[in-house]
Amino acid sequence: GHPMPAEYLDQATALARDHGLAVHLDGARVFNAAVAAAGDPFTALRGIVDRFDSVSVCFSKGLGAPVGSALCGSKDLIRRALRWRKMLGGGLRQSGLLAAAAHHALDHHIHRLADDHALAQRLAQGLAGIDGLAVRSAQTNIVFVDVANGRGPDLLAHLARDGVLATGLIGLRFVTHLDVDTAGIDRAIASTRAFFAQGATAVSTRPAGSAVY
Known part of the structure; x- marks a missing residue:
């Protein structure tokens, strides 16, 4: 959750x-890092990736496409990568639908990452001050x-009953996204x-019919 x-x-x-x-950058959440920087996110993105010889970006994490990632680099690097992909059987046929979803995410979901960041701040502020929790800055x-x-395990189980999904045991990880x-x-x-107010036997606060996310 902290950009380098x-x-x-x-x-x-x-x-x-x-x-x-x-030098390769695993940029699974590089769009989040760019949006978190001050100023125009696309200028920030360029400033991040220009340091690297190759960059991978993810269209599902953060951007919300169903699936997909891309490798970015020089024309020569991509030419060699395509050759190795073919040699190793990594091709994917009839992938136009997946590519269309990735294009939509790129066109419409980058600026809205700021909404996810604001929700993470809201969560961190809401959890701050609870005795038994230490919230790291988001x-x-x-x-x-x-x-x-x-x-941690008891809290995870309690949250799951309320339709709240987190991961971890001692240290829990919450992730906000477009859903x-x-x-x-x-x-x-x-x-x-x-x-924490009522102990591990706390009653569920989940309203009827609410969805799990």
Whole structure:
């Protein structure tokens, strides 16, 4: 949930090049990092990826496409990558529908990542101050929460009964995305507060007919 500082990226890529190494960026959430930066996200994105020889981007994480990633690089690198993909049997036929969904996500879902970041801030602020929780700062759409006294598994089970899905055991991980709204965030906060207020036997705060996210 924390974008790498520009100074770190500069130092890491410079070190690699000093040793004659190419540098690849796993950019699964690079769009989130760009939106979290000040100013125009596309300018920020260019500033991030220009340091690297190749970059992979994900169309499902954050952007919300059903599936798909892409490898970005120079024309020569992509030409060689396509050859290796064919040699290793990595081609995918009739993938136009998936590509169309990825194009839609690129056209419509980048700027809205700011909404996910705002919801993550709302969640972090709502969980802050609960005795037994330590909330780490949220800079993008991921909130990490440390749970005291080994109660993480019980909290996970309680949240799941209220239709709130998180991952982890001692340290829990919450991720906001385009299927999460303000009501869902408030439900997550209320459920967590109920758990710590009433103990592991806290009653469900899930309203009838609400959806799991």
